[in-house]
Amino acid sequence: MTRRTGHGPRPTAGRPEGSTTDQRLLDSRGDVGWVHTDPWRVMKMQAEFVEGFNDLAEIGPAISVFGSARIAVDHPAYDLGLRVGAGLADAGFAVITGGGPGAMEAANKGALEAGGQSIGLGIELPWEARLNDHLSFGLNFRYFFVRKMMFVKYSQGYIVLPGGLGTLDELFEAMTLAQTKKITQFPIVLMGTEHWSGLLDWMRGSMLDDARIKQSDLDMLTLTDDPDEAVALMVAARDRRRS
Numbered sequence: 001m002t003r004r005t006g007h008g009p010r011p012t013a014g015r016p017e018g019s020t021t022d023q024r025l026l027d028s029r030g031d032v033g034w035v036h037t038d039p040w041r042v043m044k045m046q047a048e049f050v051e052g053f054n055d056l057a058e059i060g061p062a063i064s065v066f067g068s069a070r071i072a073v074d075h076p077a078y079d080l081g082l083r084v085g086a087g088l089a090d091a092g093f094a095v096i097t098g099g100g101p102g103a104m105e106a107a108n109k110g111a112l113e114a115g116g117q118s119i120g121l122g123i124e125l126p127w128e129a130r131l132n133d134h135l136s137f138g139l140n141f142r143y144f145f146v147r148k149m150m151f152v153k154y155s156q157g158y159i160v161l162p163g164g165l166g167t168l169d170e171l172f173e174a175m176t177l178a179q180t181k182k183i184t185q186f187p188i189v190l191m192g193t194e195h196w197s198g199l200l201d202w203m204r205g206s207m208l209d210d211a212r213i214k215q216s217d218l219d220m221l222t223l224t225d226d227p228d229e230a231v232a233l234m235v236a237a238r239d240r241r242r243s
């Protein structure tokens, strides 16, 4: 669209003579290396934000569940994931995960089988990775930071099952956002006392004792083995938001 008012320069000033904008748009000849440049990547990032906002804005109250991509179905954490997913769905929450295998799959399966919304936000990885088979809705992202923002923006809290680096990244991002008051009223539950106790002991004995964090930073975490307690904490936080 071009708009002309007054006596300013013609809209075509500085553009190639003898062709229209549509003609240049439809002409596929020429250098295509620009698709691998940062200005074009910015457009792709923007497209991921647009698609994510568009598809997630109306999901209603949701909780993100994180955890290892590498646990098998017979691992105790898989069962925890199933029960957390089902409990959240029973409580009326949509369940959002990274959409991958392991603990993510367990939480999605639990939610879907309980009749809830089961959402997977997958990520392009250098190795083959696909969305698990227990989703009511899935999105695949190219950009990690765009995807990570979706978890925070569209959940009311995090439940974190035992995991590795990816899980720690998601946990500490939320803790940092809460510490800096970028997010408020955001419950974070760690599930699996055996898995998390060592980390929490180190945070208390090293980070807290050296005054690198405050007690209030640790107080934002609840540690439990009980899926019902984890879900009850999310329900209580939702009730507080509503009142």
Ligand SMILES: C/C(=C\CNc1ncnc2c1ncn2[C@@H]1O[C@H](COP(=O)(O)O)[C@@H](O)[C@H]1O)CO
Pocket (backbone or CB within 6 Å): 065, 066, 067, 068, 069, 070, 097, 098, 099, 100, 101, 104, 121, 122, 123, 125, 128, 129, 162, 163, 164, 165, 166, 167, 168, 170
């Ligand atoms: C390991 C394999 C596939 C990995 N696929 C993933 N798909 C989606 N999300 C993933 C994947 N891997 C990691 N994530 C994210 O990090 C968390 C788990 O990482 P961890 O290092 O295993 O703790 C998880 O919450 C995801 O959001 C092939 O089997």
